[in-house]
Amino acid sequence: MQVLEQLENRVVGAFDQLGIKFTPSSQRLRDLIRQIRSARTAAEERAVINKECAQIRDSFRAEDNTWRCRNVAKLLYIYMLGYPAHFGRLECLKLIASNRYTDKRIGYLGAMLLLDEKQDVHLLVTQSLKNDLINSNQYIAGLALCTLGSILSTEMSRDLAVDVEKLIKNSNPYLKKKAILCAIRIIRKVPELMEIYVPSVRNLLNEKNHGVLLGAIGLITEMCIRSPDILTHFRKLVPNLVRVLKNLIMSGYSPDHDVSGISDPFLQVRIIRLLRVLGKNDLESSESMNDILAQLVFLTETSTLAGQAILYELSQTLMSLCTTSSTLRVCTNTETTKNAGNSILHETVLTIMDIKSEPALRVLAVNILGRFLLNQDKNIRYVALNTLLRVVHADLSSIQRHRGTIVECLKDPDVSIKRRAMELCFALINRKNIVEMIDELCNFLQTCEPEFKADCSSNMFIAMEKYAPNKKWHVDQMIRILKSAGNNSRDDIVSSFISLISNTSELQLYTMHQLADMIRDDVTQQPLVQVAAWCIGEYGDQFQSSEYEGKKIDEEDIANLLIKILNYNAGLISTRQYAINALIKLTTRFPVLNEHVQSIMSVYGCNMNLDLQQRAVEYHSVLKNYDNLKDGLYEQMQPFEIKQSYIDEIEDDSYENKNEDEILHEKEKQKEEATKALLIIFGEDSSEVTPNSNEEASRMDPLADIFGNTTPAAKPSTSNVLDSFFGSNEPAAHSQSNDILDIFGSSNTQPEPKTVSAKSGLDDFFGMNSASTQNKSDTVSNSDFLDIFGSSQAKPIQNGHGEQLNGKKESMNVYEKNEVKITFEPCANGKGSSPTQHFIQLKAENLSFSNIVRDFIFSAAAPTSMKLQLSQPDKTNLQPFESLSQTIAVANPNKDKLRLRLKLSYRLNDLSIEEPVFVVNIPFFE
Structure with missing residues (x-):
């Protein structure tokens, strides 16, 4: 090797002395492949490829045309190995522009691999493609068509669609079939261009060439x-x-098209598929093809793969027709020992369920799927379960007969079958079978994989909330579910179970004894422990006030249960939060525990977790310094409101024997009735609601797209009323509607605050300056003490929420959350406010003891009829108990009602917080 390199160097030197440029021959592609395959390590392979790429770059840079084709071919091989080859794109374009077929072939291949519509370079190929499409050499034109179909973009499709249409009319079958396939790609990219090909495609059905006919059928179908x-x-x-x-x-044997004794099954399948598209929902077309399709049923040999494929397409076509006799014939004459026969029956079932068929046909379809469930083939069982899940609303009563077989599928080792069976079981639950189905699902929950437990437990709760026969059974099953699901249960299960207990006073003692017995032995099931801790904190006094089955638990045992939860090292932080809250609440039920609880709080006052530490310090301070307040602070909570939930797949029992159209019609009718009822409540005439009410409302509220959609302040339209009725998060502009919607728990307005006489004591406890607030009507929302986890949401400000000074509305509380409070006050600002000019002084306060509010940014928007201007704030970081001010100037030439959309952004404890706030009816501008 060294000798050859020395010889090569001498030759190069000799040519240089003579003034002749020496171009060494490029390595052949097969030699490069052999060299790469002989590499023993990945590093050695990279070294070979990097060396070759360097030589290829040098060759491209030297404008060496001799080995360009070979170099591009090697570069494409390197690209297919996963290495970058972008530097060869322009060389591909140069090869495409060449007149040699071999150069064009490699150039077009490189273009298909290295170019796509996302790169602007591909547009440079358009002119070369246009020239090659009209080339007299059919192979060059074929290369251009293949490349166009591979890399075409919207612009390229529009430029070359007419040229492709001319090639479809060409007499050469080789070019014609390629042009048809290219036309399909153009239609998929730019559907409006399909009208160009309609006249030329019609004549293609008379073609004798099967390749052209196959492409034409595909183009017509598309x-x-x-x-x-x-x-x-x-x-x-x-x-x-x-x-x-x-x-x-009817044609005889044709060696060119025969496949297992069937003449061109591919073309037959395509024609049957097109007939299905043309005959769907058209009686005349269906009748004209019924005879030939029936003939196909009896003449097709089902023992071959080609025959099975034809029967599959044939079955789908029959199912799409407007007649039911052919469908029934397919059901009764199909060979079910083959997969093709099973696929036919599967599609037939879907058709029976989709059309308005007779009840007997529906029963037959469901029975076919029931037989599929007994098949040994897992694929068929999965298809049956998936199909039953799709048609469960169409004939629920018939599917209920196969409930036992479906439940058995829960024991299948295949996870896909198991998941589909689980989903179908939830869809089958109703008031009649709830006890049996929940029992089966609980058994499944104990043995299933962890990934099933969360979905299964949540869906079981929803089903029981809807169909539970009695409360005691409901509570027992919830405890059983939480125990079986363990730590895989979602948080919504915990909160929902707590709501159930708070609203079932007669079962609270029974539930607490059940939970206490469980956590006494095992505290590893954290969701169950959280429910138990909450119940003990709220209703722990019932342990001593009454006996249950001769058992009575004293206060020491109750406290020890909670201490056991706190001492569990693997417990969640949220579980310890429940336990700490329960302990502090027990001090109002059992005063003898005060000292014991204080010692526990003093220990947790040094906890590494900031939230636990803060809770412990605050609770310890209340017990030590504000003992007179603890009865009001830690009193028993009111029963929670249980919102009505529903299951998408499970409807009322009245839907069992109705098809989907009837169900949808009934739902729409119920929705219209609800709308009319709400309009009557609001005092609106339903005849005044027009279809364009949404558009009018959006024009009246130009802020609708700044921070997200909201209900306009104008008269509520039908859609707005329904959105609010079904739990929309959109703020309503009428306080009357909010009062009504609050029944359903969907109102976004703040609840009317209740007066708390102990406010001044709390101000002293939190270190606030009471001098600035002593004349105010002190109001504290109920949710302030209940929101121990900081889960309250920013709510729009409505009428009657301005704070009063000396009987006059002079300030407005806009936002109070995360220890940040923002108020609006009138600001004279020199000229003073008027109906066309408003000046507002914004004041932001940090109410925290130790946290610093950083990067505070206030943004505001007003309707387009107004002009809003914000002054620069005097600071952006707020130390504890610091405040900042900012002036808002609003020009209102039309004297419209002042409405503002605010956006607050700040960082608290390295957590970025963004909150939208909606402000209407500012009291001091009314």
């Missing part, structure tokens, strides 16, 4: 699927398609 008008146009060609299909069936 156009019919994408355009109803073209579908109507091509329905006239159903007799022609039937004739072509009949000729295929």
Whole structure:
């Protein structure tokens, strides 16, 4: 090797002395492949490729045309190995522009691999493609068509669509079939160009070449699927398609097209598929193809793969027709020992369930799926479960007969079958079978994989909330579910179970004894422990006030249960939060525990977790310094409101024997009735609601798209009322509607605050300056003490929420959350406010003891009829108990009602917080 390199260097030197440029020959592609394959390590392979790429770059840089084709071919091989080859794109374009076929072939191959519509370089190929499409050499034109179909973009499609259409009319079958396939790609990219190909495609059905005919059928199918008008146009060609299909069936042996004794099964399948598209929802077309399709049923040999494929397409076509006799014939004459026969029956079932068929046909379809569930093939069982889940609303009563077989599928080792069976079981639950189904699902929950437990437990709770026969059974099953699901249970299960207990006073003692017995032995099931801790904190006094089955638990045992939860090292932080809250609440139920609880709080006052530490310090301070306040602070909570939930797949029992159209019609009717009822409540005439009410409302509220959609302040339209009725998060502008919607728990307005006489004591406890607030009407929302985890949401400010000074509305509380408070006050600002000019002084306060509010940014927006201007704030960081001020100037020339959308952004404890706030009816501008 060294000798050869020395010889090469001498030759190069000799040519240089003579003034002749020496170009060494490029390594052949096969030699490069052999060299790469002989590399023993990845590093050695990279070294070989990097060396070759360097030589290729040098060759491209030297404008060496001799070995360009070979170098591009090697570069494409390197690209297919996963190495970058972007530097060869322009060389591909140069090869495409060459007149040699071999250069064009490598150039077009490189373009298909290295270029796509996302790169602007591909547009440079357009002119070369246009020239090659009209080349007299059919192979060059074929290369151009293949490349166009591979890399075409919207612009390229528009430029070359007419050239492709001319090639479809060409007499050469080789170019014609490639042009048809390219036309399909153009239609998929730019559907509006399909009208160009309609006249030329119609004549293609008379072609004798099967390749051209196969492509033409595909092109017609694509156009019919994408355009109803073209579908109507091509329905006239159903007799022609039937004739072509009949000729295929009746033709003799043709060695060029015969596959297992069937003449061109690929073309037959394509024709049957097109007939299905053309005959769907059209009685005349269906009748014209019924005879040939029935003939196919009896003449097709199902023992071969080709015959099975034809029968599959045939079955789907029969299912799409408007008649039911052919469908029934398919059900009764199909060979079910083959997969093709099973696929036919599967599609037949879908058709029976989709059309308005007779009840007997529906029962037959469900029974077929029931037989599928007994099949040994897992794929067939999965298809059956998936299909039953899709059609469960169409005939629930018939599917209920196969409930036992479906439940058995929960024990299948295949996880896909197990998941589909689980989903179907939830869809089958109703008031009649709730006890049996929950028992089976609980058994499944104990043995299933962890990934199933969360979904299964949540869906079981929803089903029991809807269909539980009695409260005691409901509570027992919830405890059983939490125990079986363990730590895989979601938080919504815990909160929902707590709501159930708070609203079932007669079962609270029973529930607490059950939970106490469980956590006494095992505290590893954290969701169950959280429920137990909450119940003990709220209703712990019931342990001593009454006996249950002769058992009575004293206060020491109760406290020890909570201490056991706190001492569990593997416990969640949220579980310890529940336990600390329960302990502090027990001090009002059992005063003898005060000292014991204080010692526990003093220990947790040094906890590494900031939230636990803060809770412990505050609770310890209340016990030590504000003992007179603890009875009000830690009193028993009111029963929670249980919101009505529902299951998407499970409807009321009245839907069991109705098809989907009837169900949808009934739902729409119920929705309209609810709308009318709410409009009557609001005092609105339903006849005044027009379809354009949403558009009018959006024009009246130009702020609708700044921070997100909201209900306009104008008269509520039908859609707005329904959105609010079904739990929309949109703020309503009428306090009357909010009062009504609050019944359903969907109102976003703040609840009317209740007066708390102990406010001044709390101000002293939190270190606030009471001098600035002593004349105010001190109000504290109920949720301030209940929101121990900081989960309250920013709510829009409505009428009557301004604070009063000396009987006059002079300030407005806009936002109070995360220890940040923002108020609006009138600001004279020189000239003073008027109906056309408003000046507002914004004041932001940090109410925290130790946390610093950083990067405070206040943004505001007003309707387009107004002009808003914000002054620069005097600071952006707020130390504890610091405040900042900012002036808002609003020009209102039309004297419209002042409405503002605010956006607050700040960082607290390295946590970025963004909150939207909606402000209407500012009291001092009314």
